[in-house]
Amino acid sequence: MPIDYLVNGYYNDYTLTMWSIQKGGLNVSVLETKLLTKHYGKARGIENVSINIEKGEIFGFIGPNGAGKSTTIRTLLGFLKPSGGSARIFGLDCFSRGREIKARLGYVPAEVSYYGDMRVKELLEYSAAFYGKSSNGSESKKGRINELCEIFGVEIDKRMDSLSYGNKKKVAIVQALLHEPELLIFDEPTGGLDPLVQNSFFEVLRKEKSKGTTIFFSSHVLSEVEKMCDRVAIIKEGRILRTESIEKLRGNRYRKLKLDHTPDSKPDVSGLPGVTSLRSGSGYTEFMYNGDINALLGALALTRLDNVCIEEPSLEEIFMHYYSKGE
Amino acid sequence: MTLFLRELNRNSRSFIIWTTSLVTSSVLMMLLFPYMQTNIAEMMKDMTGSMPEGMVSALNLGLDFSKVLPFFAYLFQYIILFSAIYAMLLGAGILSREEGEKTVEFLLAKPVTRNGIITSKLSCLLVYLVVFNLIFAAADYAAIRIVSEQDFSIKLFILLHFGQLLIQFVFALTGLLISVFVTRTATIYPLSVGVVLLMYFISIISGISGKLGDLKYLTPFEYAMPADIVRTGGIEPVCYVIIGALIVACTAGTYVFYNRKDIRA
Numbered sequence: 013m014p015i016d017y018l019v020n021g022y023y024n025d026y027t028l029t030m031w032s033i034q035k036g037g038l039n040v041s042v043l044e045t046k047l048l049t050k051h052y053g054k055a056r057g058i059e060n061v062s063i064n065i066e067k068g069e070i071f072g073f074i075g076p077n078g079a080g081k082s083t084t085i086r087t088l089l090g091f092l093k094p095s096g097g098s099a100r101i102f103g104l105d106c107f108s109r110g111r112e113i114k115a116r117l118g119y120v121p122a123e124v125s126y127y128g129d130m131r132v133k134e135l136l137e138y139s140a141a142f143y144g145k146s147s148n149g150s151e152s153k154k155g156r157i158n159e160l161c162e163i164f165g166v167e168i169d170k171r172m173d174s175l176s177y178g179n180k181k182k183v184a185i186v187q188a189l190l191h192e193p194e195l196l197i198f199d200e201p202t203g204g205l206d207p208l209v210q211n212s213f214f215e216v217l218r219k220e221k222s223k224g225t226t227i228f229f230s231s232h233v234l235s236e237v238e239k240m241c242d243r244v245a246i247i248k249e250g251r252i253l254r255t256e257s258i259e260k261l262r263g264n265r266y267r268k269l270k271l272d273h274t275p276d277s278k279p280d281v282s283g284l285p286g287v288t289s290l291r292s293g294s295g296y297t298e299f300m301y302n303g304d305i306n307a308l309l310g311a312l313a314l315t316r317l318d319n320v321c322i323e324e325p326s327l328e329e330i331f332m333h334y335y336s337k338g339e
Numbered sequence: 340m341t342l343f344l345r346e347l348n349r350n351s352r353s354f355i356i357w358t359t360s361l362v363t364s365s366v367l368m369m370l371l372f373p374y375m376q377t378n379i380a381e382m383m384k385d386m387t388g389s390m391p392e393g394m395v396s397a398l399n400l401g402l403d404f405s406k407v408l409p410f411f412a413y414l415f416q417y418i419i420l421f422s423a424i425y426a427m428l429l430g431a432g433i434l435s436r437e438e439g440e441k442t443v444e445f446l447l448a449k450p451v452t453r454n455g456i457i458t459s460k461l462s463c464l465l466v467y468l469v470v471f472n473l474i475f476a477a478a479d480y481a482a483i484r485i486v487s488e489q490d491f492s493i494k495l496f497i498l499l500h501f502g503q504l505l506i507q508f509v510f511a512l513t514g515l516l517i518s519v520f521v522t523r524t525a526t527i528y529p530l531s532v533g534v535v536l537l538m539y540f541i542s543i544i545s546g547i548s549g550k551l552g553d554l555k556y557l558t559p560f561e562y563a564m565p566a567d568i569v570r571t572g573g574i575e576p577v578c579y580v581i582i583g584a585l586i587v588a589c590t591a592g593t594y595v596f597y598n599r600k601d602i603r604a
Contacts, residue, residue, distance in 0.1 A: 052601065091447055092601045115450035125441035129349070141341040142449040187445075 040067040041103075042195055042226040043088070048097035050087050058083050058250040060097065065228055065243075070221055072241035072258075073230040074331070080250040081230035082122055085199050089119060101195065115143060118188030122199040122230075124180040128173030132183055133157070135172055136190060143191040153190075160186040163212050178204035185213065189220070196220065198229035202236055214240055234331060246331065261330055267305075268329065271297045271312070272319040279315040284308065300325065342451065346463035350429065354467050357425045361418060362478045368414045369482040372407060376487075379404045397546030399566035407487040411479065412499060412565035419503050419560065422475075424535045426468060426507035430514030431531040432524075433460045434597070439524035443602055453598050461590070464515070468507050476500040495568060502563025502574060505582050509559040510535060512589035519596045556581065 043065040050057035058080040065071040073081050086092045088099055090110040099106040101113045126135055136157050161168050164182040175183065181204045188196060196217075202210050217227055217240060231237050237244055238258060245255040271279060275294040281287050286303020301308055312320070383404050387395045395401050399416060402409035434457065437443035446456065476497065483491070514531050521527050538558040545554035545561060555561035562578035 086603075089448060091444070092603070093599065111450045111452050111455075114448060117448075119448040121444045121448075123441070126445050127349075127442050128440070138341070138345060139445075139449070142451065 041065065041100075042067050043071075043099075043101050043228060045084075045088070045099040046097055048084070048087060048099050049095045050083055050092055051095045052092075056080070056250050057095070058087070058247075061247070061250075061252055062097075063245050063252065063255060065226060067226055068221065068224050069242040070217065070227045070229070070240050072237040072244035073228065073247065074232065074234065074237050074244050075230075075247035076232055079247045081247060082199055083250075084247070085119075085197060085228075085230065089114070089197070116193055117195040117197060118191065118193040120181070120184045120188045120196075120198045120201050122203065124177075124184040126172050126180065126183065128171065130172050131168070132161075132166060132170055132172065132175075133168045135183065136161075136168075136187060139187045140190055156190060156192075157186070160189055163216060164209060176204075178206065178209070181205060182209065185216075189216065194225060196225060196227045196229075198227070200231055201229055202231070202233065210236075266300050266302045266325050266330060268323040268325045269297075269299055269301055269308075270319075270321040270323075271317055273297070273315065273317050277316045279312055279317070281308070281311055284311055300329075340459075342446075342456065342459040343462055346433065346460055347466065350433065350463065350467065353429070354471070358471055358474055361421055361425070362475055364421075365414070365418050365475065366478050366482040369411060369479065369486055372410055372486040375410070376405055379410075393547040397543050399546075399564075402566055402569065406491075407483055407489045408491040408495060409566075409569050411483060411496075412569040415479075415499055415503070415565040416560075419506060419565065420535070420539050422471070422503055423506055423510045423538075423560070424532055425471075427510040427514040427531040427535050428528060429467065430464060430511030431518045431527050432514075433464060433518075434515060434593075435518035435522040435527050436524070438522040438602065439527070447602065454594060457594055457597055461515070461593075464511055468504060468511060471507070472500050472504040475503070495572065498568055498573065499563075499565050502565065502568060505563055505574075506559050509562070509582055509585050509589075510538075512586055512593070516589040516592045516596075519593055519600065559585075 041064050043063070045064075046062050048061040049059055061080070061084055063071075063073075073084070075081055083092065087094050088101065088106055090106060094107065102116060104113050106113060127138075130138065140153055140157070157168075160166075164186060166179070166182050166186055170179075172180070172183070181201070185198075185201065188198075202213065205213060214236070221227060229240075241258055243255065243257045244261070246253045273279065273295060278292065279297060281297070281299060282290060284301075284303060284307060286301050286308075288300045288302075290297070290299040292298070383400060387400050390400070399413055402413050404410050404413065437446055437456075447453075479500070480496065483496075513534070517530065517534075518527055521530060539560055541554055541558040542560040542564070545551050545558070556577075559582070561567075562582055563574050568574060
């Protein structure tokens with residue numbers, strides 16, 4: 013039992029959390045969904061989505077368009093009412109304590125539509141006003157607006173409706189970072205950003221991470237997920253296929269094999285455990301393999317090959333592998 | 340408070356335009372009174388004599404137009420039609436605009452509750468409608484004093500404007516409730532104007548025929564019809580009850596259904 017309990021005769025989420033941190037055993041979950049489900053009408057929503065994001069990690073949420081990434085995020089933020097399951101952020105129920113949660117998070121939508129009649133500066137000040145007077149005064153708030161706008165090259169005096177898609181996105185990113193939230197939720201944040209700005213964006217994310225900020229971002233661009241994330245959840249047709257650390261995904265020891273051979277000396281690998289995505293034509297055989305490497309070499313030694321090529325697949329191929337398996 | 344102030348600011352332009360144009364119309368029409376006062380009574384008698392009785396009562400032509408307050412009340416019923424359109428558009432737009440323009444994704448990501456959003460917007464609505472009628476009453480009072488030295492009942496004069504305020508409340512809150520379900524800008528505004536015009540039409544119909552007289556309880560315009568206020572000296576108690584019930588029902592409905600709905604930007 014936590015010492016607070018013994019002294020004060022009560023405990024709450026906070027003391028329990030602190031207790032776990034002191035014990036050093038448990039990781040602190042910042043965002044947790046259990047069997048979260050959202051149906052709307054006939055359209056597919058999400059089905060039994062369970063994810064768990066720990067404090068200080070960058071968590072990627074990856075899947076093709078329409079897989080349910082935005083639906084999940086919008087349900088977490090309370091825009092959509094869940095059909096089932098539960099969701100907690102900072103240990104608070106997303107559907108009854110949304111206001112407290114939102115005071116501590118920043119959100120960037122996939123498609124930014126902010127008040128067209130406002131200038132960028134007004135919008136940022138309006139946004140900041142919702143978070144009340146922080147411990148640092150309004151002067152430093154202005155300082156932070158200017159600092160962030162400089163990093164992203166946001167023109168502060170322009171009207172929102174005169175901005176391009178990418179420039180609106182930048183304003184949304186600044187708006188989300190402004191109040192120094194503990195959790196950042198980005199829905200396809202890099203869409204519309206040029207490579208230079210993308211780099212500054214990732215630089216800022218790294219800085220936020222080093223401060224202990226937790227980051228959850230959805231994407232369908234694998235390279236950025238690969239570059240930034242500690243862990244990823246793969247979503248397809250509303251269901252989570254897999255949640256895995258990037259390292260482990262890569263370390264799954266999948267190998268891509270290409271064999272060249274004469275048309276009649278086709279090696280028989282179909283019976284080998286660990287062979288998937290087998291394709292062969294006259295003179296070549298290709299497959300993915302994650303079984304025992306000695307068994308494979310043994311099987312290959314039985315036939316005459318012209319050439320063999322063993323590659324580590326790119327993350328992209330690993331994902332395609334998951335999608336095509338459709339599990 | 341942040342949202343409330345933003346709403347005041349955001350709706351100020353339309354408020355200024357509507358208030359200026361309607362107050363100006365009302366005042367300008369009152370300025371005609373001295374020219375009409377002398378021969379209008381005679382003229383109206385000739386005109387209404389040849390009209391069917393239902394028509395005369397439906398259009399409230401039976402008032403004594405040589406008196407300043409009945410004259411004002413007659414004109415004011417047309418002003419109220421436009422005030423009602425303004426109120427309905429304001430109510431229908433204030434909440435749905437966030438969804439129509441997809442800015443709701445910004446708002447809902449802030450530390451606000453949906454109830455908080457409604458309360459801020461509702462407060463803005465109330466403030467604007469009250470200020471609208473205060474400006475109206477002041478301008479009309481000045482106009483009447485300029486054109487006529489007749490004595491008139493201040494109580495009835497205030498009641499006419501209070502009636503306008505009540506009618507506006509009913510339409511604004513109806514608009515607010517409808518806008519929870521219909522959020523597309525291209526649909527909600529024409530729909531709002533259509534509802535107001537339909538109600539006005541019912542109001543005229545109910546005046547034409549005695550048989551259809553009970554229809555008048557269907558339309559907010561009849562709850563505080565200026566001609567009736569001048570003629571009977573007040574607003575029927577049953578109308579206060581209906582207005583109160585409608586205001587409560589629309590407000591409660593807005594809170595309940597807005598909290599339940601999926602907001603898809």
